[in-house]
Amino acid sequence: MTRDLELAWLLTRGSDRREWWRVTLTAVGAALATGLGYAAVAVASVDGQVSTPYFHGLLNQPGQRAGVIVALLLLWVPVLGFLGQCARIGAVHRDRRLAGLRLAGATPGQVRRIAALESGLACLLGASVAAVFCALLMLNVLQQGFPPRAWAGFALVTCAVPLLAVLVSVVALRRVVASPLGWVRRVRPGHGRAATLALVVPAVLVGLGALLVVVRGTGPGTTAFPLLVFCAVALTGAGAVAVTGLTARAVGRRLAARTGSPAVLLAAERLRADPWATARTHATVLLVTVVGVGFLGVRQMLLDAVHQPPEGLPYDPEDLAFYTTGIDLVGAAVLVALLISLGGLAAGTAESLATRRRGLAAQAAAGVPRKVLGRALLLETALPLIPAMLLAGAGGTAVHVVHGTFVDPPVFPVLLPLLFPVLAYAACLLAAATSLPLLRRTVRPAELRFT
Amino acid sequence: MSSTSMSSTPMSRTDGAVPILAARGLSKAHGETRALRGASVELYAGEILAVTGASGSGKSTLLHCLAGMVRPDEGSVVYAGQRLDRLPEARLSELRRTEFGVVFQFGQLIPELTALDNTSLPLLLAGASRKAAHEQAGEWLERFGVRGQEGLRPGEMSGGQAQRVALARALVTGPKVVFADEPTGALDSLASEQVMTALAHTARETGTAVLLITHDAQVAAYADREVWLRDGAVSADAVALEATR
Numbered sequence: 214m215t216r217d218l219e220l221a222w223l224l225t226r227g228s229d230r231r232e233w234w235r236v237t238l239t240a241v242g243a244a245l246a247t248g249l250g251y252a253a254v255a256v257a258s259v260d261g262q263v264s265t266p267y268f269h270g271l272l273n274q275p276g277q278r279a280g281v282i283v284a285l286l287l288l289w290v291p292v293l294g295f296l297g298q299c300a301r302i303g304a305v306h307r308d309r310r311l312a313g314l315r316l317a318g319a320t321p322g323q324v325r326r327i328a329a330l331e332s333g334l335a336c337l338l339g340a341s342v343a344a345v346f347c348a349l350l351m352l353n354v355l356q357q358g359f360p361p362r363a364w365a366g367f368a369l370v371t372c373a374v375p376l377l378a379v380l381v382s383v384v385a386l387r388r389v390v391a392s393p394l395g396w397v398r399r400v401r402p403g404h405g406r407a408a409t410l411a412l413v414v415p416a417v418l419v420g421l422g423a424l425l426v427v428v429r430g431t432g433p434g435t436t437a438f439p440l441l442v443f444c445a446v447a448l449t450g451a452g453a454v455a456v457t458g459l460t461a462r463a464v465g466r467r468l469a470a471r472t473g474s475p476a477v478l479l480a481a482e483r484l485r486a487d488p489w490a491t492a493r494t495h496a497t498v499l500l501v502t503v504v505g506v507g508f509l510g511v512r513q514m515l516l517d518a519v520h521q522p523p524e525g526l527p528y529d530p531e532d533l534a535f536y537t538t539g540i541d542l543v544g545a546a547v548l549v550a551l552l553i554s555l556g557g558l559a560a561g562t563a564e565s566l567a568t569r570r571r572g573l574a575a576q577a578a579a580g581v582p583r584k585v586l587g588r589a590l591l592l593e594t595a596l597p598l599i600p601a602m603l604l605a606g607a608g609g610t611a612v613h614v615v616h617g618t619f620v621d622p623p624v625f626p627v628l629l630p631l632l633f634p635v636l637a638y639a640a641c642l643l644a645a646a647t648s649l650p651l652l653r654r655t656v657r658p659a660e661l662r663f664t
Numbered sequence: 665m666s667s668t669s670m671s672s673t674p675m676s677r678t679d680g681a682v683p684i685l686a687a688r689g690l691s692k693a694h695g696e697t698r699a700l701r702g703a704s705v706e707l708y709a710g711e712i713l714a715v716t717g718a719s720g721s722g723k724s725t726l727l728h729c730l731a732g733m734v735r736p737d738e739g740s741v742v743y744a745g746q747r748l749d750r751l752p753e754a755r756l757s758e759l760r761r762t763e764f765g766v767v768f769q770f771g772q773l774i775p776e777l778t779a780l781d782n783t784s785l786p787l788l789l790a791g792a793s794r795k796a797a798h799e800q801a802g803e804w805l806e807r808f809g810v811r812g813q814e815g816l817r818p819g820e821m822s823g824g825q826a827q828r829v830a831l832a833r834a835l836v837t838g839p840k841v842v843f844a845d846e847p848t849g850a851l852d853s854l855a856s857e858q859v860m861t862a863l864a865h866t867a868r869e870t871g872t873a874v875l876l877i878t879h880d881a882q883v884a885a886y887a888d889r890e891v892w893l894r895d896g897a898v899s900a901d902a903v904a905l906e907a908t909r
Binding site for chain 2: 228
């Protein structure tokens with residue numbers, strides 16, 4: 214293991230600019246995850262009912278603190294999606310490097326360990342920076358004393374984030390065989406219906422379980438509820454990958470057969486050839502959109518109820534601030550999640566371009582105008598996202614409609630929540646468009662000279 | 665030389681020597697394309713064997729099968745009494761690390777590592793200390809005339825320098841067999857001559873067997889023996905070529 218670590222360090226140290234981008238972005242993702250973990254531990258370390266000056270007393274009650282902890286942990290989902298995209302940066306380069314190691318006599322297990330340790334080192338860097346920053350913040354700014362178990366929790370988070378990254382890498386590489394002649398990915402024959410069922414069925418079961426918990430009146434202060442919500446979101450994310458992949462493949466197949474536009478044809482063929490690349494890139498955005506649409510609907514109901522209580526007198530300003538602060542914080546969390554997901558999408562699009570640079574340069578050299586290639590790039594994002602966003606809109610609407618049936622009288626806000634998928638769609642296109650300058654550089658015929 | 669008949673018997677020497685590596689009846693298909701059709705070849709300790717043939721004749725696939733990088737669909741590869749085509753991946757990796765050396769046309773060096781670290785890599789993977797590995801690697805770099813370039817990464821070297829570093833890496837563990845697939849294919853004639861002279865000289869000095877894949881007659885001239893591959897099988901022409909050598 215020491216030798217593997219030494220080799221991983223040597224390879225990381227000698228990385229080129231693109232690899233450093235991957236290391237930096239992975240470290241940023243790990244720092245975000247560590248920061249969120251620290252915040253969750255800090256909130257969890259508070260005992261009983263307290264009086265805090267933060268967020269209009271939102272952290273005073275144990276039940277509300279549990280909700281805050283769940284929200285913080287849920288933010289790990291887009292962060293993990295972002296980390297997943299970062300891991301793909303320079304994938305071709307990394308595959309070549311690992312094949313070189315195999316040629317020199319490394320075993321497949323050794324190569325997997327070295328690749329996993331490379332991710333672990335980047336995450337350790339991010340986690341360490343976040344740990345130092347958070348410690349300084351806690352000691353100097355908040356001047357808050359924490360019990361020993363909180364410090365143990367902080368230490369656990371600092372170690373767990375790189376360890377988690379290593380484990381995720383090992384799992385991700387378990388189906389990959391590093392060959393001395395290049396990197397060969399095993400094609401799974403049942404990647405279609407069976408995989409979808411394997412993801413969707415547990416997700417539906419967890420969803421039904423969550424619904425049961427809500428209907429039976431188990432409050433958010435219990436342990437089961439936050440755990441169930443966390444599992445439901447994680448599994449829905451996995452299901453979203455399958456759904457987006459299938460949608461991308463279907464859209465690609467249909468359009469490729471019927472279109473007369475070169476840009477649409479290029480995009481459709483790309484979707485058909487590798488629908489799962491699109492799925493991975495868009496899954497987190499789709500998940501955040503479901504949450505966003507659901508949240509906006511519930512938010513509107515809650516704000517209506519707070520500003521115009523159906524029974525009794527209106528709330529005094531202090532109580533009003535307490536409720537609106539809580540709602541605004543969740544809104545901010547959704548916005549942060551969306552921004553992280555868009556960052557992942559931008560990174561994924563840029564990586565896709567870098568991987569295909571020779572093919573794109575060859576198309577440009579053969580006379581395909583850059584505008585057509587640019588349009589094709591945007592369409593690769595735009596086309597599969599239309600059905601995906603419709604699906605996300607419907608899913609989010611279902612969430613707040615179910616919530617609305619418990620309100621007396623039942624209310625069903627529609628307009629504002631459904632604006633979210635439209636805005637998210639536009640933001641995705643903008644994120645993908647950030648790669649257009651890279652496309653201009655990529656399609657230079659000089660790229661054909663390099664392997 | 666115009667014979668088109670194919671032979672499934674190994675192209676062997678007649679002095680009764682035992683081959684260090686022997687392939688019999690190798691067949692390998694890549695999808696619909698049959699790259700090898702019953703090819704047989706033998707390699708003896710300390711000899712340089714050139715495998716020549718036209719593009720698409722199956723030369724590289726033959727080398728990949730012989731080096732244990734690809735498992736043949738049919739046939740056997742025997743190295744020092746063991747069936748390579750049946751060995752587990754971990755054992756094949758160990759062989760590549762300790763008893764085989766591999767040189768390709770380009771791309772086998774790891775871009776992130778310096779010339780010294782690239783050359784040290786098989787030793788590091790085998791568990792040697794970095795200091796010891798560097799010392800040994802440094803000696804090999806000197807032998808191939810690239811001492812002083814230790815700190816350079818592959819992207820900073822010329823093609824000839826990179827190939828000599830690749831040769832140093834292939835030989836640093838003292839392998840019994842070196843597999844070289846078009847080692848001078850991307851080099852100009854001067855660099856090509858430097859690389860081949862270094863390879864042939866070192867192989868003879870250390871008694872290492874070399875399986876050399878090439879389509880270049882000048883490169884093949886460095887070999888002790890030459891076999892021809894045609895349509896995935898060792899051609900009978902090879903016998904004639906050997907006889908005339």
